[in-house]
Amino acid sequence: xxxxxxxxxxxxxxxxxxxxxxxxxxxxxxxxxxxxxxxxxxxxxxxxxxxxxxxxxxxxxxxxxxxxxxxxxxxxxxxxxxxxxxxxxxxxxxxxxxxxxxxxxxxxxxxxxxxxxxxxxxxxxxxxxxxxxxxxxxxxxxxxxxxxxxxxxxxxxxxxxxxxxxxxxxxxxxxxxxxxxxxxxxxxxxxxxxxxxxxxxxxxxxxxxxxxxxxxxxxxxxxxxxxxxxxxxxxxxxxxxxxxxxxxxxxxxxxxxxxxxxxxxxxxxxxxxxxxxxxxxxxxxxxxxxxxxxxxxxxxxxxxxxxxxxxxxxxxxxxxxxxxxxxxxxxxxxxxxxxxxx
Amino acid sequence: xxxxxxxxxxxxxxxxxxxxxxxxxxxxxxxxxxxxxxxxxxxxxxxxxxxxxxxxxxxxxxxxxxxxxxxxxxxxxxxxxxxxxxxxxxxxxxxxxxxxxxxxxxxxxxxxxxxxxxxxxxxxxxxxxxxxxxxxxxxxxxxxxxxxxxxxxxxxxxxxxxxxxxxxxxxxxxxxxxxxxxxxxxxxxxxxxxxxxxxxxxxxxxxxxxxxxxxxxxxxxxxxxxxxxxxxxxxxxxxxxxxxxxxxxxxxxxxxxxxxxxxxxxxxxxxxxxxxxxxxxxxxxxxxxxxxxxxxxxxxxxxxxxxxxxxxxxxxxxxxxxxxxxxxxxxxxxxxxxxxxx
DNA sequence: CTGAAAGCGCTTACAG
DNA sequence: CTGAAAGCGCTTACAG
Numbered sequence: 001x002x003x004x005x006x007x008x009x010x011x012x013x014x015x016x017x018x019x020x021x022x023x024x025x026x027x028x029x030x031x032x033x034x035x036x037x038x039x040x041x042x043x044x045x046x047x048x049x050x051x052x053x054x055x056x057x058x059x060x061x062x063x064x065x066x067x068x069x070x071x072x073x074x075x076x077x078x079x080x081x082x083x084x085x086x087x088x089x090x091x092x093x094x095x096x097x098x099x100x101x102x103x104x105x106x107x108x109x110x111x112x113x114x115x116x117x118x119x120x121x122x123x124x125x126x127x128x129x130x131x132x133x134x135x136x137x138x139x140x141x142x143x144x145x146x147x148x149x150x151x152x153x154x155x156x157x158x159x160x161x162x163x164x165x166x167x168x169x170x171x172x173x174x175x176x177x178x179x180x181x182x183x184x185x186x187x188x189x190x191x192x193x194x195x196x197x198x199x200x201x202x203x204x205x206x207x208x209x210x211x212x213x214x215x216x217x218x219x220x221x222x223x224x225x226x227x228x229x230x231x232x233x234x235x236x237x238x239x240x241x242x243x244x245x246x247x248x249x250x251x252x253x254x255x256x257x258x259x260x261x262x263x264x265x266x267x268x269x270x271x272x273x274x275x276x277x278x279x280x281x282x283x284x285x286x287x288x289x290x291x292x293x294x295x296x297x298x299x300x301x302x303x304x305x306x307x308x309x310x311x312x313x314x315x316x317x318x319x320x321x322x323x324x325x326x327x328x329x330x331x332x333x334x335x336x337x338x339x340x341x342x
Numbered sequence: 343x344x345x346x347x348x349x350x351x352x353x354x355x356x357x358x359x360x361x362x363x364x365x366x367x368x369x370x371x372x373x374x375x376x377x378x379x380x381x382x383x384x385x386x387x388x389x390x391x392x393x394x395x396x397x398x399x400x401x402x403x404x405x406x407x408x409x410x411x412x413x414x415x416x417x418x419x420x421x422x423x424x425x426x427x428x429x430x431x432x433x434x435x436x437x438x439x440x441x442x443x444x445x446x447x448x449x450x451x452x453x454x455x456x457x458x459x460x461x462x463x464x465x466x467x468x469x470x471x472x473x474x475x476x477x478x479x480x481x482x483x484x485x486x487x488x489x490x491x492x493x494x495x496x497x498x499x500x501x502x503x504x505x506x507x508x509x510x511x512x513x514x515x516x517x518x519x520x521x522x523x524x525x526x527x528x529x530x531x532x533x534x535x536x537x538x539x540x541x542x543x544x545x546x547x548x549x550x551x552x553x554x555x556x557x558x559x560x561x562x563x564x565x566x567x568x569x570x571x572x573x574x575x576x577x578x579x580x581x582x583x584x585x586x587x588x589x590x591x592x593x594x595x596x597x598x599x600x601x602x603x604x605x606x607x608x609x610x611x612x613x614x615x616x617x618x619x620x621x622x623x624x625x626x627x628x629x630x631x632x633x634x635x636x637x638x639x640x641x642x643x644x645x646x647x648x649x650x651x652x653x654x655x656x657x658x659x660x661x662x663x664x665x666x667x668x669x670x671x672x673x674x675x676x677x678x679x680x681x682x683x684x
Numbered sequence: 685c686t687g688a689a690a691g692c693g694c695t696t697a698c699a700g
Numbered sequence: 701c702t703g704a705a706a707g708c709g710c711t712t713a714c715a716g
Contacts, residue, residue, distance in 0.1 A: 003461060005709055016687060021711060031685065048461025052403070053709035055394035056692045063442070063464075072428045072640060076421030077623050086414045089445040098464060100405070101443045103431040119345060119390025121693095122405075122440060226627035256627035263629070281419050282624070285568035285598035287605070298414060347693055358703060363695060373701065395693035398708045463709095 004045040012041050024049075055121060063098040064308055065123040067110045069130060072103075074224050077252050079280035080297055084151075087301025088127070095309060097124075107132075111140055118146040124312045125149075127304055131156045131196040147311045151304050154319045156196040161317040163304045167197050168204035169324040170293045171247075174275055175208035175217075177327055178245045182339030183273065187218040187243035189232045189253050198249065205247075218243065222253065229253025233260045237272070244336035245273035251282050254290050254332075270340075274332040278325065288331025295325040346387040354383050366391075397463060405440040406650055407465040409452045411472060414445075416566050419594050421622035422639055426493075429643025430469070437651060439466075449474075453482055460488040466654045467491075469646055473498045473538040489653045493646050496661045498538040503659040505646045509539050510546035511666040512635045513589075516617055517550035517559075519669055520587045524681030525615065529560040529585035531574045531595055540591065547589075560585065564595065571595025575602045579614070586678035587615035593624050596632050596674075612682075616674040620667065630673025637667040 006020045013020065015034060022029035023038035024047075030038070055061050066088070068081060075081065085099070092099055100123055104110040114137075117123045124147060128137050131152030138158030141148045150157035153164045178186055188205055191198045198221070205217050218236065222228035229248060236243055237260065248254035254276035261268050268274055268288055276283050279292035300322050311317045334340075348362045355362065357376060364371035365380035366389075372380070397403050408430070410423060417423065427441070434441055442465055446452040456479075459465045466489060470479050473494030480500030483490045492499035495506045520528055530547055533540045540563065547559050560578065564570035571590060578585055579602065590596040596618035603610050610616055610630055618625050621634035642664050653659045676682075 003463070007709075017710080018688080018712095019686070022686095025711085027711095029685065034685090046457070046461065048458060050398070050709050051462040051464050052394040052397035053692090054711080056392070056398060056694085056709080057711045058692065059711080061394070072425065073623070075424040075428060078424075079418030082417040082420075082423065083414065085443065086417060086445050089443075093444065098442050098459075099444065100440050101427065101431075102435065102441065103428050115388070116390060117440075119388065120393040121345070122393050226623050230627065252623065252627060255624070259627060259629040281415070281568050281594065282597070285572065285594060285601060286628070287601040349693080359694080360696095360704080361702070363693095364702095367695085369695095371701065376701090392693050395708090396695080398693080398710085399695045400708065401695080 004042075004047045005050070006047070008045060009038060009041050009047060012045070013038050060124045060312070061121050062096060063100055063123050064092065064305075064312075065100040065102065065114070065117050065126040066129070067102050067104050067113055067126070069104045069107070069110050071105075071223075077226070078224065078250065079282075080278060083297040084129075084301040084304075087298030088305045089301075090298070091302050091305035091309070097309065107137065111137060114141055114146060114148075115144065118144055125308045127151055127308060128157075128160065132194045133196050133199050135196065147308065149304055149308045149311060149317070151300075152196050153200055155200075157319070161307055161311065162319045163300070163307055163322065164319070165295055165300065165322040166324040167201050168207075170277075170327065171201050171204035172208045172211075173327045174247055174293065175205065175212055177329070178273065178275075178333070179212035179214060181245075181273070181333065181335045183245040183336050184214045185241060185243045186214065186245045186247065187220070187236050188247040189229050189236070189249065189257070190219050190221050191224050191249040193221045201249065217247075222249075224250055224253065226252045226256040230256040230260050233257040234264070237261070237264055237266065243272070245275070245333070247275045247277070249277050251276040251278060251280050251290065251292065254292070255282060255286055258286060258332075269332050269334040271337060273334060273336070275327075276332075279328065283330070291327070291329045291331070291333040293325035293327050295323060346384075346389045347392070348389075350387060351380060351383050351389060354387070355380050402466045402654070403463050404438060405442055405465050406434065406647075406654075407442040407444065407456070407459050407468040408471070409444050409446050409455055409468070411446045411449070411452050413447075413565075419568070420566065420592065421624075422620060425622075425639040426471075426643040426646075429640030430647045431643075432640070433644050433647035433651070439651065449479065453479060456483060456488060456490075457486065460486055467650045469493055469650060470499075470502065474536045475538050475541050477538065489650065491646055491650045491653060491659070493642075494538050495542055497542075499661070503649055503653065504661040505642070505649055505664065506661070507637055507642065507664040508666040509543050510549075512619075512669065513543050513546035514550045514553075515669045516589055516635065517547065517554055519671070520615065520617075520675070521554035521556060523587075523615070523675065523677045525587040525678050526556045527583060527585045528556065528587045528589065529562070529578050530589045531571055531578070531591065531599070532561050532563050533566050533591040535563045543591065559589075564591075566592055566595065568594045568598040572598040572602050575599040576606070579603070579606055579608065585614070587617070587675070589617045589619070591619050593618040593620060593622050593632065593634065596634070597624060597628055600628060600674075611674050611676040613679060615676060615678070617669075618674075621670065625672070633669070633671045633673070633675040635667035635669050637665060 283290035625632035
């Protein structure tokens with residue numbers, strides 16, 4: 001039951017602890033036969049390096065941290081996090097890095113966790129997600145000396161390398177598509193306005209509408225829940241001059257919109273086109289299947305992890321621009337009523 | 343930038359490192375005035391205990407591990423994990439424990455991760471989830487001496503304490519409800535047959551049908567994806583003597599079933615009653631809203647964490663039975679066609 | 685190639 | 701109440 005140490009191996013092998021250290025770390029200083037015999041004893045004993053002892057020698061903690069600051073009620077239905085984490089993991093595990101996960105409720109508590117993690121040498125670096133406009137975290141983290149990558153646009157990553165995908169590009173693609181179909185009144189049910197990528201989409205939407213020569217889109221901000229999405233959709237649809245197309249910032253709100261449309265006796269897509277963001281399997285189990293923008297979130301997580309590990313190794317890391325989310329038309333978009341043959 | 347140590351504090355305070363240790367850990371051995379001055383210096387310097395150094399003194403790693411072994415494509419849409427984790431976190435964070443998260447693909451690799459974590463002293467204990475019939479993990483983990491709790495039924499937890507909710511009870515409740523409505527042909531679209539709780543539901547379903555005096559339910563096992571759920575549902579609905587009610591083992595498959603019904607021109611609930619398991623917000627954004635069984639998954643995570651920490655403290659931990667999932671009827675269940683007035 | 689020493693940052697036990 | 705020592709399990713530098 002007692003976990004073996006290098007001293008145990010040294011005793012069994014009849015050599016010094018130092019020789020064991022050299023042998024096990026593939027350092028010169030022991031003969032090949034000694035090395036082999038030490039290794040086989042280590043194997044037999046099931047020896048593993050004590051991570052605390054290693055970390056104490058100026059070594060790394062061999063762990064990175066991720067703090068999630070979304071309210072519990074939206075977390076479960078937001079596929080982003082688990083997909084992102086699984087991409088992160090794919091890189092970490094092959095480098096034997098561990099991932100520390102923590103939930104937080106406020107920006108301050110998130111910063112406090114970083115401070116503690118770094119002070120306690122529990123992590124070698126962190127991922128910053130859900131960047132906000134005027135986010136204080138990048139500069140605070142930078143000041144701590146804690147290696148970190150910002151998973152978000154360079155505009156708000158401050159001194160940290162940004163791993164980002166260009167949401168503006170996706171917005172333009174959606175609007176051009178809808179405009180070509182003939183839509184003139186587009187609305188968007190968005191995420192929280194404090195999130196940087198929400199703002200970027202907001203701005204891109206204004207610009208894209210102008211470029212397409214259509215009226216500025218109405219934007220309603222929500223907390224990403226299906227409930228809030230349904231309320232926002234309902235408000236849009238009972239207003240005079242209701243939109244003929246609505247773009248949603250996640251998929252659960254888009255699904256909720258299907259129900260609201262049904263409630264109001266509107267047919268999708270004949271009476272209303274719907275576009276979802278970041279398609280999860282959910283968009284394909286409903287009818288009609290939802291037109292959505294899609295990107296490889298796991299790959300996004302993997303790049304972020306690569307960048308963070310490189311930063312920890314002391315390499316210089318540049319901003320990395322991932323592929324943007326591409327529009328995939330499915331069954332929830334079509335030309336608006338006044339542009340279809342009667 | 344250099345993170346301060348006790349030696350730095352000792353120098354500033356003009357005392358020995360030991361005095362600093364006593365002062366900061368609220369141990370006797372220093373005067374109250376010295377203690378206060380040491381503490382204020384520590385504060386000012388932003389000192390945090392080096393977790394590696396602490397762990398090396400026979401102390402704890404102050405971390406517990408969770409390994410998730412579901413394929414990436416089902417992870418994102420399965421709200422269980424994030425809700426469970428957020429419950430776990432609520433307990434861990436107030437005790438300053440960290441959570442290490444790792445993905446694995448096979449049982450063997452999962453066991454290997456446990457072996458490594460424990461050997462490296464990275465964790466003080468682990469959660470075992472998704473217990474299987476004849477699961478080897480409990481006995482292997484027990485043999486390692488690694489403290490662990492099994493998040494699953496006692497039948498398969500072996501020597502480990504089980505934190506579980508009685509799925510059988512929920513199955514009985516559902517079947518009694520459907521039987522009272524007049525349903526005689528019930529089917530179930532289930533999760534993977536290797537999972538212990540799938541088997542428990544299978545067995546309970548047989549028993550419940552017998553007790554209700556109705557034909558044994560047809561059960562189709564799936565991998566929990568919406569796709570597989572849709573296929574299973576379709577197969578059930580085009581068979582002769584199709585069921586009048588189907589119970590699903592998660593919510594995404596139940597949502598997929600709505601689409602299949604629509605595809606086959608069946609009305610929910612008039613032609614087919616649908617029951618989902620472990621309702622997430624998803625069940626309430628579709629129309630009709632899904633009747634579902636519901637339980638407090640975060641509370642489940644919290645109990646599991648409490649139990650694991652107690653075990654780590656050396657306390658004896660008994661099996662803990664959480665409340666079972668309760669049936670909440672919504673819009674997707676009603677009497678079958680032949681039991682309604684014409 | 686091999687050995688004994690020092691040190692990482694803490695805690696614990698043991699003298700004064 | 702205060703001080704100097706030993707040790708946790710490793711690694712790194714420095715002699716032989």
